[in-house]
Amino acid sequence: MPTSIARSIVIALAAALVVACSGAPTAGPAGGASATATPVAKVRMQDDGTTGTPKSGGRLKMLIRLDATELDPHKTNETSSYLVNESTYESLLEAVSGEIKASLAESWTVTPDGLAYTFKLRPNVKFHSGRPLTSADVKYSIERIMDAATASPRRANYAGINTIETPDASTAVFKLRTPFAPFLALMATSGASIVDKGVVDAGGLNGAVDGGTGPFVVKERVKGQQIVLDKNPSYWRSGMPYLDGITITFNPDDNARTAAVKSGTVDFLWRAAPEFIESLKADSNLKWYGGIGSLSLHMVVNTKKKPFDDVRVRQAIFHALDRDQILAVANSGLGTTLKAGYLPPDRWGSIKEPIYDRPDTAKAKALLTEAGYPTGFKTTLLVISTSAFQVRSAEAEQQQLKAIGIDVELKPVEATVANPAIAAGNFDMYQSGFSMTLDPDEIFSRAFLSTGGNNYGKWSDPEYDALIVKARAQTDRAEREKTYQQAERILATRGPAAMTWASADFDVVQKKVMGYKGDPTPGYRFYRELWLNQ
Amino acid sequence: MTRVLATIPVLLGIVLLAFVLMRLVPGDVVDAMLAESAQDPLVAAELRRVFGLDRPAPVQLLDYLGGLARGDLGTSLRTGRPVLEEIGARLPATLELAIAALIVSLIVAIPSGVISATRRNRLPDYAARAVSLFGLSVPNFWLGILLITLFAVQLRLLPSGGFASFSDPVTNLKLLIMPAVTLGASIAAVTMRMTRSSLLEVLEQEYVRTARSKGLRERSVIYGHALRNALIPVVTILGIQTGRLLGGTVVIEQVFGWPGIGSMVVRAISQRDYPLIQGSVVFLALTFVLVNLAVDILYLYLDPKLRRG
Numbered sequence: 001m002p003t004s005i006a007r008s009i010v011i012a013l014a015a016a017l018v019v020a021c022s023g024a025p026t027a028g029p030a031g032g033a034s035a036t037a038t039p040v041a042k043v044r045m046q047d048d049g050t051t052g053t054p055k056s057g058g059r060l061k062m063l064i065r066l067d068a069t070e071l072d073p074h075k076t077n078e079t080s081s082y083l084v085n086e087s088t089y090e091s092l093l094e095a096v097s098g099e100i101k102a103s104l105a106e107s108w109t110v111t112p113d114g115l116a117y118t119f120k121l122r123p124n125v126k127f128h129s130g131r132p133l134t135s136a137d138v139k140y141s142i143e144r145i146m147d148a149a150t151a152s153p154r155r156a157n158y159a160g161i162n163t164i165e166t167p168d169a170s171t172a173v174f175k176l177r178t179p180f181a182p183f184l185a186l187m188a189t190s191g192a193s194i195v196d197k198g199v200v201d202a203g204g205l206n207g208a209v210d211g212g213t214g215p216f217v218v219k220e221r222v223k224g225q226q227i228v229l230d231k232n233p234s235y236w237r238s239g240m241p242y243l244d245g246i247t248i249t250f251n252p253d254d255n256a257r258t259a260a261v262k263s264g265t266v267d268f269l270w271r272a273a274p275e276f277i278e279s280l281k282a283d284s285n286l287k288w289y290g291g292i293g294s295l296s297l298h299m300v301v302n303t304k305k306k307p308f309d310d311v312r313v314r315q316a317i318f319h320a321l322d323r324d325q326i327l328a329v330a331n332s333g334l335g336t337t338l339k340a341g342y343l344p345p346d347r348w349g350s351i352k353e354p355i356y357d358r359p360d361t362a363k364a365k366a367l368l369t370e371a372g373y374p375t376g377f378k379t380t381l382l383v384i385s386t387s388a389f390q391v392r393s394a395e396a397e398q399q400q401l402k403a404i405g406i407d408v409e410l411k412p413v414e415a416t417v418a419n420p421a422i423a424a425g426n427f428d429m430y431q432s433g434f435s436m437t438l439d440p441d442e443i444f445s446r447a448f449l450s451t452g453g454n455n456y457g458k459w460s461d462p463e464y465d466a467l468i469v470k471a472r473a474q475t476d477r478a479e480r481e482k483t484y485q486q487a488e489r490i491l492a493t494r495g496p497a498a499m500t501w502a503s504a505d506f507d508v509v510q511k512k513v514m515g516y517k518g519d520p521t522p523g524y525r526f527y528r529e530l531w532l533n534q
Numbered sequence: 535m536t537r538v539l540a541t542i543p544v545l546l547g548i549v550l551l552a553f554v555l556m557r558l559v560p561g562d563v564v565d566a567m568l569a570e571s572a573q574d575p576l577v578a579a580e581l582r583r584v585f586g587l588d589r590p591a592p593v594q595l596l597d598y599l600g601g602l603a604r605g606d607l608g609t610s611l612r613t614g615r616p617v618l619e620e621i622g623a624r625l626p627a628t629l630e631l632a633i634a635a636l637i638v639s640l641i642v643a644i645p646s647g648v649i650s651a652t653r654r655n656r657l658p659d660y661a662a663r664a665v666s667l668f669g670l671s672v673p674n675f676w677l678g679i680l681l682i683t684l685f686a687v688q689l690r691l692l693p694s695g696g697f698a699s700f701s702d703p704v705t706n707l708k709l710l711i712m713p714a715v716t717l718g719a720s721i722a723a724v725t726m727r728m729t730r731s732s733l734l735e736v737l738e739q740e741y742v743r744t745a746r747s748k749g750l751r752e753r754s755v756i757y758g759h760a761l762r763n764a765l766i767p768v769v770t771i772l773g774i775q776t777g778r779l780l781g782g783t784v785v786i787e788q789v790f791g792w793p794g795i796g797s798m799v800v801r802a803i804s805q806r807d808y809p810l811i812q813g814s815v816v817f818l819a820l821t822f823v824l825v826n827l828a829v830d831i832l833y834l835y836l837d838p839k840l841r842r843g
Binding site for chain 2: 063153252255263264414
């Protein structure tokens, strides 16, 4: 039964929060560490109450930070591209606030051994070129990601797929090598978009033409200036999209982006800068949404180097940090402190109770003494200089570690300098963050598994590894969550990283923009439901 | 002709410098592309092979110079489009902003410089000098934000930023006003100060005294005799400023979301898009050289003495 499977792999994330906070504006977020009620809602994912019947027509002017340099959904790893692609491309499935739903596949089944997934394609779906979608396109698209020549940054995630068979034009069967619980979540990402081979062959997917089936079509693309999306008139969801189109422009300057929405120059400001949230919230001409983010921040230590090879030194750091202060300094207090593992308490798989509620300097000093560093030590902290909030995080961490005698020298460098250094293990500590994924397996695996591609702390813990491998094969959702909570506890108490805080993202729109349905996953599929009340 | 030929080694040196500097900076385009994802060594190796980055640096350089000799600036590693096409796409916006800023600065600077010089140490002079000091010292981006806050957010007279194609001239001009004024302000300040001091110097010259003693009206002494000669150093300054206008407008481009060459180069540097960086540097250097050549030619017109020499 597809629905039961769907239910079984629901990634709850903040679904509860979304529901809880769609009520009165004074409602505080439910659950988690931020459960204290505040006069103004901290989280708001859609309009309160009824907003009337959607009207069709009008063009939305949207402002984002950076232009998308690579729009090929299989190749890109830019946020700007995900935002565009989730309106122009579709995958077999889609995730709405963590819940897996049908998209290009109208139904799916999985064999009891978890090794074969059969997808039935929706009839009457056409690519923007007008060509009907068939199972051959599904096979072509996923195999394109798996082909090393495509150089997809997510290729490794697809390694578990053995074969893709197409018994008929509307059926695709995926055979896996081993059971892989996150498989459906993977098929719901925009990275797994089904693309039009004709467009790939004619000039690739990074030109002025897209190869998708989505509610919007790329109409015009002027580098550094704008991406113009037009309504797809033959979209399979009848009546959608409501907008005639979306014109996306770019500006990396936080001040200028704030001014653009305040002045009415744009209708939709994507991800307002944290420093300006208060003033934007106070503007009576505007509406804001958000409060939940998708970026999880931390400070990783090199466990192959002294003194970080000693778990007591790592524990001393975990106890020394004041995460509330770091969040206040780094992001104006917007976001969630991470007082246990990398997942915020409102996400599926997380530990709900804090392990490091308040800093414990005495305990931290005792641990350092036990490890043989009674007077502390000198070390360095690498941080990406172009990310203001990460620099502020690092500065706060530097100050706090001084209290237990650890003398930290900050090394702010560009991302292109930091990343190879980190990958090569040339660091003592680095301040960083990762985007949380729809299914937590991806981060658990690639960042902390001893064989993980991003396990830059070179951490190895057989007990942790066994839990992550076990979780992949667990089809019972509740059981799987328990396994992740065990893994989180190991990470938090002896892992290679001090988790600090998770971001909060905010979108700000003009009053006339209706139909916003925030998705902290993050997701941008809801743009097809936006409409203008004018 | 010798001057034109002399630019070739200069350009070659610049290419070499850009090439070497970019490769001295740690991290390459593949690192930048895979920054956020699991570094799959197979994928990274494939990308480096496709981009030709697996070849020794001297081979890459020779290959690039060979292309350059044929007028081929290469292909952007991130967009796959020819570099010349990328520059061409950004050039109109950059030129429009540069020319508009130049016009704004001239309209403000020359008259105020003349007024300041002719009413030396009187109120108009003090006022003009104070304003120019402000224009000179205020950071570009701050003035830009100030204008946006006033004209876009408070008065809602102008859009806060962005760019419209020339097919929509009204919107295009509306969007041009604030960046042109912001950028023009700093150039106006320099130009005004130069006009003032140069004119003051010229007004001390004997031929001006002669003109005055001939009984010419002050107006024709200034505009007919003095100003033309006073403008020669101003033109030099403008030539240098024009070079700055083309490449150094990054901050203004960012604040106003103006899609020019400056912001493209900054993005290319952070992405380590070598061909695009090198191509843009060559292009900007060439433009700078050509502007200075034009300035030299303008001298001949302004100063007949140079025509014989």
